[in-house]
Amino acid sequence: MPEGWRYIAQRAAGRWAGTAEPILDWEVPLSLSSNPQRELSGPGALAGTIEPEYARMIGSDGQPILQDWGTKLYLEIEGVIRWGGLVTKTAFDGAKCTVNCEGFTAYPQGIPFEGYLISGALITPKDPYAGKDKNHDGWVDGKKGKQRVPDPPKPYGGPRIDTYDAFRSIWSHIQSRPNGNLGLTIDSHDSGELLGAKDGSDPWELAWWNNPDCGQALDSLARDMPFDWVESHSWSGGGNTISHRITLGKPRLGRKRTDLRFADGENILAIAKPEGMGDDFANEVVVLGTGEGKKMKRAQVYRSDNRLRRVATVTDKTLSSDSALRKRGEQELAGRTAALQIPAIQIVDHPNARLGSWSLGDDILVQVHVPWVGDVQVWHRIVADEISADGLVVLTLKRSDSFHY
Structure with a gap:
C-alpha cells in the first residue's frame, strides 16, 4: 500500500441520527483491482482484494468486518478522505477475498418509496350550490326568479414543491426507515424550480401504489430539471467522526478553471483514444416544449454538413416561445456536431494542477x-476522477459544449 494511504472500515448499521457507528479497522489490507472513482451525479466505485486471510476479518461485534451492505469503507490519503462508500459484494476464492464497493448514493437503487408526494395537484373546489337546482331550471330551489345558480368554482393548481425539497424528501424517507440511515446530509438551499404545472394541468406525483424506486426517482429529478450533485466524505471535528454530504448545484456544479493547466508533455501522461461523437452525433435537432398533443410547442434546427441526416429529440417543458425553443436546439446541435472529444486523460501531481485542486464538474482546457x-x-x-496506487489520476471527460444550462 502506498505511503500515506489507508483503508478504514466502519460498521454500516443504518442507525438513527446521533448514534456513532464503530470503526472496525483502521488499516484494512486492501490491494486495488479497480481504482477508487468519484462521479458527477453518480455514486462512484472501488474494487480490491485481500490475500491471504487475516485475523482481523471478524469485528468486535462478532460480524465480518467486510460484509455486504454492512460495512462502510473509506480511502484516506495523507489525512484526507478521498473516497467513501459501501461494501456491496464480497467473493471468496481460497485465501483470496474480492471486495466490491459503491458510493453511498448507490443505496437508494431498489429501495421502494412507501410514501406519497404530489406537487401542483389539480384541485377542484366543492360547489356550494351542488344539488340545489333539482329541476335544472337554472334557479336555486325555492328562489326562482330571485337567485340564479352561479357557475361552479374553477379548478386550480395546488401547492408546488421545490425540486430540491422533493430530492431531500425522498432521501429523508430512505433514511427514516429502520436500518436505513446512512448519516447523509443534503444541502438545505432551494433550487427555485417548482415541480408540476402551475395550473394543475400536469402534476408531479410519487405514490407508493405505483411501486416507485427511490433511486430511479432521484435520478429522474436530477436529469429532468436538470441539476448536479456530488457525494463527499470528510473528517468532522477533532474526533473519529466522519461526515457524509450530498452537494447540490443548479444548473451545474463546478466552474471554468483558467487557473489550472492540463498539457501534453507537462502533466498529461496519456490520453484515451480521441473519438468523434458516434451515436451522439446529430446534425438536426427537434425541440418539444410546453403543451400537449397537437398544441405542443415545437422547433426544428439543422446544420447542412454534407453528411447523412441524424436527428436528436429534446423535450423541455419549460420552453414556450419560438426563440427559446430554437436557442435550446442550437445549443444541443453545437454539442452534437463537435469534431473531437478526449474521453479521458491520465495526469500526474504537478504544479500545473495539484492533486485535489479540481472539483467534479469543472471545465478544463485540454491541450x-x-x-x-x-x-x-x-x-x-470533468465528470469523474480516479486515483491509482502509484499516485496517477485519470480524469474522465466530456466536451463542455455538450452540456446545456
Missing part, C-alpha cells in the same frame, strides 16, 4: 497532440 489531427485545445468537463 494535446492528436495523430491525424495535430495540436488541439478543447474545453472539457
Whole structure:
C-alpha cells in the first residue's frame, strides 16, 4: 500500500441520527483491482482484494468486518478522505477475498418509496350550490326568479414543491426507515424550480401504489430539471467522526478553471483514444416544449454538413416561445456536431494542477497532440476522477459544449 494511504472500515448499521457507528479497522489490507472513482451525479466505485486471510476479518461485534451492505469503507490519503462508500459484494476464492464497493448514493437503487408526494395537484373546489337546482331550471330551489345558480368554482393548481425539497424528501424517507440511515446530509438551499404545472394541468406525483424506486426517482429529478450533485466524505471535528454530504448545484456544479493547466508533455501522461461523437452525433435537432398533443410547442434546427441526416429529440417543458425553443436546439446541435472529444486523460501531481485542486464538474482546457489531427485545445468537463496506487489520476471527460444550462 502506498505511503500515506489507508483503508478504514466502519460498521454500516443504518442507525438513527446521533448514534456513532464503530470503526472496525483502521488499516484494512486492501490491494486495488479497480481504482477508487468519484462521479458527477453518480455514486462512484472501488474494487480490491485481500490475500491471504487475516485475523482481523471478524469485528468486535462478532460480524465480518467486510460484509455486504454492512460495512462502510473509506480511502484516506495523507489525512484526507478521498473516497467513501459501501461494501456491496464480497467473493471468496481460497485465501483470496474480492471486495466490491459503491458510493453511498448507490443505496437508494431498489429501495421502494412507501410514501406519497404530489406537487401542483389539480384541485377542484366543492360547489356550494351542488344539488340545489333539482329541476335544472337554472334557479336555486325555492328562489326562482330571485337567485340564479352561479357557475361552479374553477379548478386550480395546488401547492408546488421545490425540486430540491422533493430530492431531500425522498432521501429523508430512505433514511427514516429502520436500518436505513446512512448519516447523509443534503444541502438545505432551494433550487427555485417548482415541480408540476402551475395550473394543475400536469402534476408531479410519487405514490407508493405505483411501486416507485427511490433511486430511479432521484435520478429522474436530477436529469429532468436538470441539476448536479456530488457525494463527499470528510473528517468532522477533532474526533473519529466522519461526515457524509450530498452537494447540490443548479444548473451545474463546478466552474471554468483558467487557473489550472492540463498539457501534453507537462502533466498529461496519456490520453484515451480521441473519438468523434458516434451515436451522439446529430446534425438536426427537434425541440418539444410546453403543451400537449397537437398544441405542443415545437422547433426544428439543422446544420447542412454534407453528411447523412441524424436527428436528436429534446423535450423541455419549460420552453414556450419560438426563440427559446430554437436557442435550446442550437445549443444541443453545437454539442452534437463537435469534431473531437478526449474521453479521458491520465495526469500526474504537478504544479500545473495539484492533486485535489479540481472539483467534479469543472471545465478544463485540454491541450494535446492528436495523430491525424495535430495540436488541439478543447474545453472539457470533468465528470469523474480516479486515483491509482502509484499516485496517477485519470480524469474522465466530456466536451463542455455538450452540456446545456
